[in-house]
Amino acid sequence: MTLKLFLYIAVLLLAVFGYRNYATASSQLKIGDDAPNFTLNDAQGQTHYLSDYAGKYLVLYFYPKDDTPICAKEACHFRDDMAKLERLGAKVVGVSLDDSVSHANFAKKYSLPFPLLSDRDGKVADSYNALTNFYIVKISKRYTFLINPAGKIAKIYKSVDTSKHSQEIIDDLKAIQSKP
Template identity: 60%
Template sequence: MLIKIVFYSVILVLAFWGYRYFSAPNHQLSVGQAAPYFALADAKGTLVNLNAFKGQWLVLYFYPKDDTPGCTKEACHFRDDMHHLEKLGAKVVGISVDDSASHAAFAKKYNLPFPLLADTSGKVAESYGALTHIGPLNIAKRYTFLIDPAANIAKAYFNVEASTHSQEIIDDLTRLQRG
């Protein structure tokens, strides 16, 4: 029994280390650069693309996995702060490599009022530098991009703390809009 505990502890430590190591950005998008185009299905199977958000601010956040503790915390904070974000003219969109059915269950369970997009191929996450490979698995990194009304990157977040990130976005968006 002790051998199993030690074995699984070592596996967890290696998995955590591996995720942190491979979560470093492969390439970083620069402020002012055009946001990479995306067109992905939401939880209902409806295609959502970047052009639908032109003329408004977009909080585009990538997250590793539906219904996991950190991802749930981050999504629920965005949900709880939606009225502040909407007052600032911003929309929120989440993207992970999970499929639409997984997103639908996650959104329903936590009453998430914003679209979750299924990037099952990982191509969109990769175009934002937000994809990591752990063995045969593709996982989205916890990165966020604040995209301005002209569809350019206004701010990029590579070190996201799930419990405070939504407020960080609100603060930065307020500063950016004030110039």
């Protein structure tokens, strides 16, 4: 009896998660789409809007958790490449579901010169299809969106190698900017 119940529950869970993935697949963002607006606070409580970055390229990267080894590695590569990114007219902004205090500690520990925005309820990550929602636990997926100066999505990165990611963005910015 308990094995049967377990199987029914397993099938039901698979059906629910399968449907959710199917339902969101049709609403996936594509290159050329308008970037979803956001209004989020950084570690110092300053509010950031997508419109703050109009006229510039924006590297909007979502990451799962402050001060974890892979997330720190990714953030530090962005930090180390900030001068190159800024020469290409790009700003970097990190987003996770961590709170502002966690962001402040993470930024201080690694001397991060760019804002980390707190998306506590996951609504912004969800609008970018960058949210993993297990109902009990929500985390951001490791997705990055390169947004052009007009607010359109220029590139989407869903498979990120954190050791090469910031250089990949630099190379893509150079290629995009060299096109007539």
